[in-house]
Amino acid sequence: MTPIQMADVGIILPELFLAVSAMGLLMLGVFGRGRDTARTIAWGAVLVLAITAVMVMGMGGEVRVAMNGQFRTDGFTVFMKVLALLGAAAALVLSIDYFERAKIARFEYPVLVVLATLGMMLMISANSLMALYVGLELQSLALYVCASFHRDDVRSTEAGLKYFVLGALSSGMLLYGASLVYGFTGATGFDAIAAALHHGGENHGDGAHTLPSVGVVVGLVFVIAGLAFKVSAVPFHMWTPDVYEGAPTPVTALFAAAPKIAAIALFVRVLAGPFEHLVAQWQQVIVLVSIASMALGAFAAISQSSMKRLLAYSSIGHMGYALVGLAAGSQAGVTGIALYMALYLPMTAATFGILLCLRIDGQPVDRISDLAGLSRTRPGLAAALAVAMFSMAGIPPLAGFFGKLYVFLAAIEAGLTTLAVLGVLASVVGAYYYLRIIKLMYFDEPTVQFEAGQSTAVVAVISLSTAVTVLFIAMPSALIGPARLAAATLFGG
Amino acid sequence: MIIQALAFYLFAGVLVAAAVMVIAARNPVHSVLYLILCFFNAGGLFVLLGAEFLAMLLVVVYVGAVAVLFLFVVMMLDVNLTELRQGFLHYLPIGGLIGLILAIELLVVLGAWAFAPDAASLRAAPTPDPATIDNTRALGLILYDDYVYLFQISGLVLLVAMIGAIVLTLRERAGVRRQVVSAQIGRRREQTIEIRKVKPGQGV
Numbered sequence A: 001m002t003p004i005q006m007a008d009v010g011i012i013l014p015e016l017f018l019a020v021s022a023m024g025l026l027m028l029g030v031f032g033r034g035r036d037t038a039r040t041i042a043w044g045a046v047l048v049l050a051i052t053a054v055m056v057m058g059m060g061g062e063v064r065v066a067m068n069g070q071f072r073t074d075g076f077t078v079f080m081k082v083l084a085l086l087g088a089a090a091a092l093v094l095s096i097d098y099f100e101r102a103k104i105a106r107f108e109y110p111v112l113v114v115l116a117t118l119g120m121m122l123m124i125s126a127n128s129l130m131a132l133y134v135g136l137e138l139q140s141l142a143l144y145v146c147a148s149f150h151r152d153d154v155r156s157t158e159a160g161l162k163y164f165v166l167g168a169l170s171s172g173m174l175l176y177g178a179s180l181v182y183g184f185t186g187a188t189g190f191d192a193i194a195a196a197l198h199h200g201g202e203n204h205g206d207g208a209h210t211l212p213s214v215g216v217v218v219g220l221v222f223v224i225a226g227l228a229f230k231v232s233a234v235p236f237h238m239w240t241p242d243v244y245e246g247a248p249t250p251v252t253a254l255f256a257a258a259p260k261i262a263a264i265a266l267f268v269r270v271l272a273g274p275f276e277h278l279v280a281q282w283q284q285v286i287v288l289v290s291i292a293s294m295a296l297g298a299f300a301a302i303s304q305s306s307m308k309r310l311l312a313y314s315s316i317g318h319m320g321y322a323l324v325g326l327a328a329g330s331q332a333g334v335t336g337i338a339l340y341m342a343l344y345l346p347m348t349a350a351t352f353g354i355l356l357c358l359r360i361d362g363q364p365v366d367r368i369s370d371l372a373g374l375s376r377t378r379p380g381l382a383a384a385l386a387v388a389m390f391s392m393a394g395i396p397p398l399a400g401f402f403g404k405l406y407v408f409l410a411a412i413e414a415g416l417t418t419l420a421v422l423g424v425l426a427s428v429v430g431a432y433y434y435l436r437i438i439k440l441m442y443f444d445e446p447t448v449q450f451e452a453g454q455s456t457a458v459v460a461v462i463s464l465s466t467a468v469t470v471l472f473i474a475m476p477s478a479l480i481g482p483a484r485l486a487a488a489t490l491f492g493g
Numbered sequence B: 001m002i003i004q005a006l007a008f009y010l011f012a013g014v015l016v017a018a019a020v021m022v023i024a025a026r027n028p029v030h031s032v033l034y035l036i037l038c039f040f041n042a043g044g045l046f047v048l049l050g051a052e053f054l055a056m057l058l059v060v061v062y063v064g065a066v067a068v069l070f071l072f073v074v075m076m077l078d079v080n081l082t083e084l085r086q087g088f089l090h091y092l093p094i095g096g097l098i099g100l101i102l103a104i105e106l107l108v109v110l111g112a113w114a115f116a117p118d119a120a121s122l123r124a125a126p127t128p129d130p131a132t133i134d135n136t137r138a139l140g141l142i143l144y145d146d147y148v149y150l151f152q153i154s155g156l157v158l159l160v161a162m163i164g165a166i167v168l169t170l171r172e173r174a175g176v177r178r179q180v181v182s183a184q185i186g187r188r189r190e191q192t193i194e195i196r197k198v199k200p201g202q203g204v
Helices: A006-011 A013-031 A037-058 A075-101 A108-125 A129-147 A154-185 A190-205 A214-230 A239-246 A249-272 A276-300 A307-328 A331-357 A379-393 A399-413 A417-443 A456-471 A477-492 B002-024 B028-049 B052-077 B081-111 B119-124 B135-146 B148-169 B181-186
Strands: A064-066 A071-073
Touching (some): A006 A013, A006 A071, A013 A037, A071 A075, A075 A108, A075 A249, A129 A249, A154 A214, A154 A239, A239 A249, A239 A307, A249 A331, A276 A417, A307 A331, A307 A399, A331 A379, A331 A399, A331 A456, A331 A477, A379 A399, A399 A417
């Protein structure tokens, strides 16, 4: 047996390209002695991510398994990978100017982001518990370093340390759960686990024991706990506000976008793949986690005075809404999740881009009260932020409304009416703090003077994201179609 | 057979005793030394099982690298264990209670433990028959053939760890003189040596 077939190489080509490019960029950074090394490499990394996205799109939607069953590509992974790549690229573009201004621009940052993105792609494509774990670690480890990238800043290093310690704990829980699942099924591959659990479900008529056994359910709950930490769903959300607040703002933008997409995709892959026969077991857990996340995201954000903390709670809430689609456990639910994440990405990118454009004493604005009267000092940015906030609150006709609509519809179809009603109530509460920001910007007097000058690249990211948010209603099929196809491959194959 | 059993009880007994001493020793350096004794005895157990490659690996990696690293850290940090232990009695009741609850829960789970019907065959599938192949080769086949994908990603994880360690700790200080070999070799006599005529009684 030859270890690697050529066909395998064809299937993992985008990941291979990304890995080799990351090492190439690293070499370029170490040996390049130019003045603008950091900037060149950051743009090089953006280019690499874009090329990888094109390569991923070229993979098509068919289900293909490679590397001895460790790796799987299908319509769903392609959709989610493209989103993660776009998120990482947008966060990189936002970071370039900020890091140079803060005098912490170093070429390692883009390299770490590329490696983290590689980890995300491997997570999304994981087809066994072991592949899942190594992908997750690759992503998390790179992100821990990114969080404390501003190493002379106490809060940044604190954020990195907190993220690292809690992340290690969650990895431990995930591994413990995975080992229990392995102990029960005797397999780590997703397909083999699904088959074992399926057979296990069939023979509980003989009265010897009612399957699934307690052990595998305990294992499943631990796996869910580990994954819930990565998407920062309640009750595993504690790290999120502190890490968001402490990390440099462009890094927070990265945290809010790409890893969330990858982790949600992984969540869907794991629960709808190997554990699809245990729907009755995991559905109640996901419903609980989802309600708690939506409620906490709505209520805890009200009293925040820091913009980054507010966005942290807002992202916890958004993950709650996305998990509503997972709780539905249906194809419509997964379509909803795919659409939700696709629309969540531009809103987040636009919001963080705007924060990075508004500087006081060289620092991006963080206190919410400083946004007062923004419509008079910076009308364009105020309008863009208003669009993003309206969209996050889920007010039609903006994109955010449709994301929520699809997940709630799927939940109602699956008979989870209470969940959908609670979700709508939470989004009404959540609308309060989004609208408060808009009120501050449009009806209050300006209190601070922002520094002039903004990078064209950041403005481009903001305009593009805002355009997607506003114009989604004009061509909804451009995103809904691919999201449907993505969900179909997950359930059809 | 009897020798094997005796050897097993010897290794296992010393292993458990040394493990107790790791946490009971007052001096942290002694703890690390007991840990090394643990590793050696665990290696002995592996040999008894016929896994000689793992036994050697345990000695080389854990004794040779990890334990020595521990020793360095312990010596450099100058940990005061008596200070660390101060809260021990204070936290013993609550710690014991949590431990007891966890143990009961584990027993409940294990009591109701049931394997999937085809678990045993699935678990045995990746392992080649030990009679036909020696275990170093068997490990190699699994690690570098079946799971080469995971092996390579682990390599990338280590690369990230290395980059991270350098990013977070390396500081380029000003005024550090580096050796530039080409500049040293390229120096010519005219650039460095100056010949002056010194008149007697005047100095330079």
